[in-house]
Amino acid sequence: MLRIRWHGHSLFQVTDGDTTIATDPHDGASLNLPAPDFKADAVTLSHDHQDHANGLPLFNCPHYTKPVDAKVGTARLRGVACYHDDDRGKRLGPNVAWSMTMEGIQVTHLGDLGHYLSPSQMFQIGSPDILMVNTGANIPLAEDNIALLSPKIIIPMHYYTPGIDFPYFHMKTVLDFTEDKKDVEHVGEEHTYTRDTIQGRPRIHVYKPPRKRR
Numbered sequence: 001m002l003r004i005r006w007h008g009h010s011l012f013q014v015t016d017g018d019t020t021i022a023t024d025p026h027d028g029a030s031l032n033l034p035a036p037d038f039k040a041d042a043v044t045l046s047h048d049h050q051d052h053a054n055g056l057p058l059f060n061c062p063h064y065t066k067p068v069d070a071k072v073g074t075a076r077l078r079g080v081a082c083y084h085d086d087d088r089g090k091r092l093g094p095n096v097a098w099s100m101t102m103e104g105i106q107v108t109h110l111g112d113l114g115h116y117l118s119p120s121q122m123f124q125i126g127s128p129d130i131l132m133v134n135t136g137a138n139i140p141l142a143e144d145n146i147a148l149l150s151p152k153i154i155i156p157m158h159y160y161t162p163g164i165d166f167p168y169f170h171m172k173t174v175l176d177f178t179e180d181k182k183d184v185e186h187v188g189e190e191h192t193y194t195r196d197t198i199q200g201r202p203r204i205h206v207y208k209p210p211r212k213r214r
Contacts, residue, residue, distance in 0.1 A: 001193070008164070010158050047095045076100070076102075082096070160172060183202065
């Protein structure tokens, strides 16, 4: 059984009970979100922008920042090099799409992917069962990359949530992405997955966003 919890923005906690992976950790305070309060066996980083990386000091474990294949406990990690923009990173730098496979389930976190995936990148990523995708910026791009990878579960991330402080641009809401789409499920703060429960037609799982207590 795989359990996923969203800590806001692009930070997820993915665990099979033995190994825990954290993705793109923020520090909480800079985004007006709760600070992450869990331990991880490894952290994957898609890129070094502060809203994805300033929580790294909170995790006393290996930090994976470059594309590699690695085994961490019961998890297999694979990073695929890509870019944050559509000009080979000349404007916003590189990005790494990270896949973690546990319990026979591949979870792929696209970070801030800013272009259409190439055939080579698609081949390297493979077939994600669960895809975490930025839907707060360029929704048509996100939708096209979802179509290219054909995941069974789509988890939106990096979009506007109540109370978040994100000064760089106006992020879209999750409703901008899910409007007129079928098979949208609200799953709460965390959700569990097995090989059996991810079968069937593709679904969008919307997680309950964390909010900082006043």
